[in-house]
Amino acid sequence: MSKDSSVSEPPAGRNRTPFGRLLERAIGDDSSIHAVLLYGEEGGQRDSFAAELAQGWLCAQPREDGACGECKPCMQFSRDAAVDLLRIAPSGKSRLIRKQSIRPAKESDEYPVSEFLRTPPLSARNKVIWMADVDRLGLDAANSFLKILEEPPERSRFVLTTQHYSAVLPTIASRAIGVPCEVGTPQELAQDFGVLENWEELWALGSRTRLERLRSRKESWRSLAESLESLPQRPRSAALSVSESWREIAKQLADDDSVPSRTAHCWVLEAVALWAVEGGWRSQAVQHVLESHRKVEGNVQPSLEFDALCATIVGALR
Numbered sequence: 001m002s003k004d005s006s007v008s009e010p011p012a013g014r015n016r017t018p019f020g021r022l023l024e025r026a027i028g029d030d031s032s033i034h035a036v037l038l039y040g041e042e043g044g045q046r047d048s049f050a051a052e053l054a055q056g057w058l059c060a061q062p063r064e065d066g067a068c069g070e071c072k073p074c075m076q077f078s079r080d081a082a083v084d085l086l087r088i089a090p091s092g093k094s095r096l097i098r099k100q101s102i103r104p105a106k107e108s109d110e111y112p113v114s115e116f117l118r119t120p121p122l123s124a125r126n127k128v129i130w131m132a133d134v135d136r137l138g139l140d141a142a143n144s145f146l147k148i149l150e151e152p153p154e155r156s157r158f159v160l161t162t163q164h165y166s167a168v169l170p171t172i173a174s175r176a177i178g179v180p181c182e183v184g185t186p187q188e189l190a191q192d193f194g195v196l197e198n199w200e201e202l203w204a205l206g207s208r209t210r211l212e213r214l215r216s217r218k219e220s221w222r223s224l225a226e227s228l229e230s231l232p233q234r235p236r237s238a239a240l241s242v243s244e245s246w247r248e249i250a251k252q253l254a255d256d257d258s259v260p261s262r263t264a265h266c267w268v269l270e271a272v273a274l275w276a277v278e279g280g281w282r283s284q285a286v287q288h289v290l291e292s293h294r295k296v297e298g299n300v301q302p303s304l305e306f307d308a309l310c311a312t313i314v315g316a317l318r
Contacts, residue, residue, distance in 0.1 A: 022179060022205075023066055025277045027056035029125070032283040032290070033177055035149060035158035037134065039165040040181030049181055050130060050159050057157040058082055058124040073124035084124035086116045090136040097137045102144040113145065117153045126157045134160040135167035142169050149175045174297035177273070177290075180207035199225035202278055203271050220252045224268065228275045236315025243310040246272075247303055265302035269293040269309075285313050 026033040036053060040046040052066055055077045059067035067074050076082040090097050100108040104115060113129055121127050137145060149158065149172065160176055162168050189204065190196055193211055196204070199221065204211035214221050227245055234242060246268055254264035273289045292309040296302050 020065065021278055022177070023053060023056055024064055025280075026053065026177075027059070027062045027066070032286045033277065034152050034156065035160065035176035037160040037162065037165075037168065037173055037176040037178045038181050039162045039168075039178065046161055046163075046181035049179070050132075050161050054085060054128050054130050054159045057126045057128050057159075058084055060123070060125055062125075076123070082124070082128075084121045084127045085130060086111065086113065086128070087130045087132070088113065089132040094138075095133075095136055097131070097133070097141050099138065099140040099144055102141050102148070113148060117148070117156050121155055126155045127153075128157045128159060130159045130161075132161050133163070134172060135162045135164050137169065137172070142172060146171055146175070170297050174294045177277070178270070180205055180210060197222075197225075199275075203274060205274070217253055220249050221271070224249050224271060225275075228272065228279075231314065232317040234314050236311075239310040239314040240307065242314050243303075243306045246310070247306050250302070262296060262302060265296050265306070266293060269296060281313075281317060285317060288312050 022036070025031060026036060038046050038049050038053075055067040055074060056062055058073040058077055060071040060073055061068050067077075069078075073082060073084065077085065088097060088101050091101075092098070099105065100110050100112060102113045104112050116129070117127055146169075152158070158176065160172075165173070165178070165180075189201075189206070189208065189211060192208070193215065196211075200211060200214050203214055203221070224246065227242060231242065247265070250261065250264040250268045253259070253267060254261045269289060269292055273286065273293060276286045276289050288309060292305050295305050
């Protein structure tokens with residue numbers, strides 16, 4: 001991949017797949033990522049990615065590129081006997097994930113999420129919830145699960161999957177890093193789209209749909225990449241200027257793509273979050289970005305939240 005002369009690549013892992021780079025950042029002990037939502041067609045790479053992430057979080061001594069495959073938790077995982085992994089999936093005629101899968105219920109023999117997370121891991125680094133078809137959460141179950149995601153117990157991690165991203169409750173989706181799994185390699189995408197710039201490869205996450213969105217408004221997205229590249233050198237006094245530039249980019253995206261302003265602001269924050277994770281920002285800074293995304297997904301005024309976020313992180317990344 002040729003290098004964009006105006007925007008250098010974020011510092012780590014450019015020789016790896018988008019999911020591989022996310023995995024590398026997520027499984028570290030100091031990672032602020034506690035939940036990942038993988039979405040894509042059944043039978044594709046979604047479930048293999050979910051397994052790789054779950055094992056990476058369980059592994060006692062993960063390598064840079066994922067689980068070691070040799071420790072006790074890895075051996076348990078390979079035998080489908082991982083004691084620190086709880087798998088949840090829809091059940092019954094309704095094909096729903098019911099509240100009894102999340103919280104204890106009378107006359108139920110299910111082992112609910114809340115009880116599973118009540119104690120620390122037995123042999124793994126983390127306790128991992130692997131929830132398939134998270135879009136099938138019943139309303140009561142979703143409300144209960146949301147409370148756990150909002151304040152996750154220490155050393156708990158969540159692997160969520162769905163075939164229908166649009167059907168996932170926004171309150172659930174906003175608390176996880178979303179990763180599309182209609183994934184092609186940079187080489188495969190380049191065959192269809194030409195050479196990818198570094199920021200395109202990062203933000204597309206291997207998704208043709210996302211890459212088409214980036215290409216359709218390329219100058220706006222490039223402006224955001226340039227802003228993020230220079231951010232560690234910006235003084236705290238530049239916070240308002242950075243916020244204004246990000247809000248202007250969101251406005252351009254909303255106007256050009258005829259999407260709600262709130263959606264466009266969320267696109268910008270998602271891009272900032274991916275850059276932050278890839279670029280190795282301090283965990284606290286990454287968490288601030290994720291929290292801002294959650295708030296804007298809700299009912300917080302985007303412009304005020306952008307100002308607050310930039311006031312917090314600009315000048316603090318040096």
